[in-house]
Amino acid sequence: MADARSEILMALRLALTDCPDPGPAPRPGADAAFGPADPQALAAACARCGVRLLPVADWAQARAAVADLLRELDVRSATFWNHPDLAPLDLPALCAARGIEVIPAREESIRDLARADIGITSALGLLAESGSILVAAGADTPRSTSLLPETHLAVVPPGRTVPGIANLAPLLRSLADVQGRPPSALHAITGPSSTGDIEMVVVKGVHGPVRAVVVAVAAQ
Amino acid sequence: MTGSTPFRAAAAAALADRRLRATLKSAVAVFRGNRARGLALLAPAEFEALRHRAAEVRRRCLRSLPVLLERLEHNVVAAGGHVHWARTGAEANEIVARIAAAEGVRLAVKGKSMVTEETGLNAALAARGVEAVETDLGEWIVQLADEKPSHIVAPAMHKNRREVSELFHKHLGEPLSDDIPELTLMARRALRARFLAADMGITGANMAVAETGSVVLVENEGNIRMSTTLPRVHVAVMSIEKVVATLDDMAALLAVLPRSCTGQTLSSYTSILSGPRRPGEADGARVFHLVLLDNGRSALVADPAMRDVLACVRCGACINVCPVYAHVGGHSYGSAYCGPMGSLLAPLLARAQGAPEAATLAELPFACTTCGACASVCPVRIDHPTLLLELRRRAANAPETAGLAPLGPRAAAAFARLATRPGLWRAAAAAARVLDPGLLLARRMPGVGTAITLWARSRRPPRLRRPFSARWPALRRSLEDSNG
Numbered sequence: 001m002a003d004a005r006s007e008i009l010m011a012l013r014l015a016l017t018d019c020p021d022p023g024p025a026p027r028p029g030a031d032a033a034f035g036p037a038d039p040q041a042l043a044a045a046c047a048r049c050g051v052r053l054l055p056v057a058d059w060a061q062a063r064a065a066v067a068d069l070l071r072e073l074d075v076r077s078a079t080f081w082n083h084p085d086l087a088p089l090d091l092p093a094l095c096a097a098r099g100i101e102v103i104p105a106r107e108e109s110i111r112d113l114a115r116a117d118i119g120i121t122s123a124l125g126l127l128a129e130s131g132s133i134l135v136a137a138g139a140d141t142p143r144s145t146s147l148l149p150e151t152h153l154a155v156v157p158p159g160r161t162v163p164g165i166a167n168l169a170p171l172l173r174s175l176a177d178v179q180g181r182p183p184s185a186l187h188a189i190t191g192p193s194s195t196g197d198i199e200m201v202v203v204k205g206v207h208g209p210v211r212a213v214v215v216a217v218a219a220q
Numbered sequence: 221m222t223g224s225t226p227f228r229a230a231a232a233a234a235l236a237d238r239r240l241r242a243t244l245k246s247a248v249a250v251f252r253g254n255r256a257r258g259l260a261l262l263a264p265a266e267f268e269a270l271r272h273r274a275a276e277v278r279r280r281c282l283r284s285l286p287v288l289l290e291r292l293e294h295n296v297v298a299a300g301g302h303v304h305w306a307r308t309g310a311e312a313n314e315i316v317a318r319i320a321a322a323e324g325v326r327l328a329v330k331g332k333s334m335v336t337e338e339t340g341l342n343a344a345l346a347a348r349g350v351e352a353v354e355t356d357l358g359e360w361i362v363q364l365a366d367e368k369p370s371h372i373v374a375p376a377m378h379k380n381r382r383e384v385s386e387l388f389h390k391h392l393g394e395p396l397s398d399d400i401p402e403l404t405l406m407a408r409r410a411l412r413a414r415f416l417a418a419d420m421g422i423t424g425a426n427m428a429v430a431e432t433g434s435v436v437l438v439e440n441e442g443n444i445r446m447s448t449t450l451p452r453v454h455v456a457v458m459s460i461e462k463v464v465a466t467l468d469d470m471a472a473l474l475a476v477l478p479r480s481c482t483g484q485t486l487s488s489y490t491s492i493l494s495g496p497r498r499p500g501e502a503d504g505a506r507v508f509h510l511v512l513l514d515n516g517r518s519a520l521v522a523d524p525a526m527r528d529v530l531a532c533v534r535c536g537a538c539i540n541v542c543p544v545y546a547h548v549g550g551h552s553y554g555s556a557y558c559g560p561m562g563s564l565l566a567p568l569l570a571r572a573q574g575a576p577e578a579a580t581l582a583e584l585p586f587a588c589t590t591c592g593a594c595a596s597v598c599p600v601r602i603d604h605p606t607l608l609l610e611l612r613r614r615a616a617n618a619p620e621t622a623g624l625a626p627l628g629p630r631a632a633a634a635f636a637r638l639a640t641r642p643g644l645w646r647a648a649a650a651a652a653r654v655l656d657p658g659l660l661l662a663r664r665m666p667g668v669g670t671a672i673t674l675w676a677r678s679r680r681p682p683r684l685r686r687p688f689s690a691r692w693p694a695l696r697r698s699l700e701d702s703n704g
Contacts, residue, residue: 012286022284027466114412143449147446165471165475166468
């Protein structure tokens, strides 16, 4: 008896003898990952999906917005990406000044991130159509930072507007490594985690963060 | 056929359950409202264009299925993953159980997956000493209650807060509560401990992209992100028809899937996973396996009249608008799949698998009212009623299921002759109008009578009035008179 793989493929080939191969897939729609900022569309989309959007003019304002948020949420412990995008915020100093415990994202103790009140990341892009925060996994961008803490804050540098869902295709292609592989994970985070599984009543904060906040730095 | 059948008995029980009917009625109303609000953000022509594109993607990818599956396999392996092929549900379960054994897995956390529901994976793993915990809130509630999901998107739609609270009280020792956010918090606490402890995460896949070897997962709760981020091993089980060619195809389907399902532009989390974690990364599964399941699909591809059923993206929109589903609920269908898509997929797959329940499931298409609401909302333009009628025709023509047809072949042929001859029809209708306007005598006739009786059992029978076209002139005169 043939193995499952060849049997399934053979059955499919025989099954499709009635219709010609459609040939290569068309590539309609978007060919660029990024587009011009559309603050109004983004604000509306964020409001719909429950992302709290804080637009700021520059990095100094971004730092102030982050400090305000840490105060407002009474953050005692934080974890953040060690990524160049976040360097202008000087998060270690910001946390030290407020006496906030910093929980590092290490492979052997990644579950400790569940103790953090807030996880701070940057983002590859902001998807204007849906209000999504786009994050990709990498050595300095762990997945758990945007998943385990109660609040996820993304501080997004200027020029990162991804206009629509169709632009996800060119975005992923632009992220391919030397072997042509996309990142091991790309997440479009569209609001806090939510459920409607009991009586269709929407509750924010199930398994992932209860709160999703974006500080978006405007282009100069 | 006049006797009871599993579907008829289950439907009758569901119809008699007032609480269930009230729950179903409000749940489908919420679904319909959410979808309408989501679509109202787009111009109608804009959504039609998205539907057109999504329909094209699904049909084209089905036609190049073997090539796409090979390309997918190649690219998953290139990204560091493993690919397995399973002809049957039992083979798929065996593959997952072997992976679990090889990796020393004791506890697996699961994302909601219709395919593993179809294969009965949880029971197969339990038999091997692997505990599989459902982590989608609704699916977990159903698992605690030892029941089956009643909706492909909202599995515990049939349960109210009190029943959920009683379950949590019994299984978690939590105090009784009728506060839904509080109940959700209890689930968050209980399941978080399982996520942190699990060795393996098991998910389905909304689709896979041949171009990159990526698996795409769409969810709102974050349980799938947990299941793919924390455990050492991630196994995705996907039926073979869900592969698409390119990232553009993926985007085209993402543009219609959440909108049709919950009205969201995108769900809370859309994850595009390409192989296991890479060197230097601190989290994400170290090992990734993709199990490709046939379980009757290749036979369905070989059936050109029915191939379209495989275009389904499992958004649930057809279920939420179906008047039959709204009355009888998901459990009546006796399958993991319910509503219009389930009435097609369940009997077709069972027949292709040679499953013993094939003859019973062949009844599902007969429950359809042919109203067409399903086809009008389907994001990939599946024409459910036409396909359901074809399945009825096939059932009537097969000896083992011929009894499902309400009219025998001779009575059906006689009715067809009558219905295709306007003169004859008018004469018969005129005679019946005089002699038997409530169709009470007709029900005693052999053949046709049985069909009318059956039909009238759960519906109000029609009254044989003169056709509207014949009544209109007089009606118009009376309207004109009353309007002066």
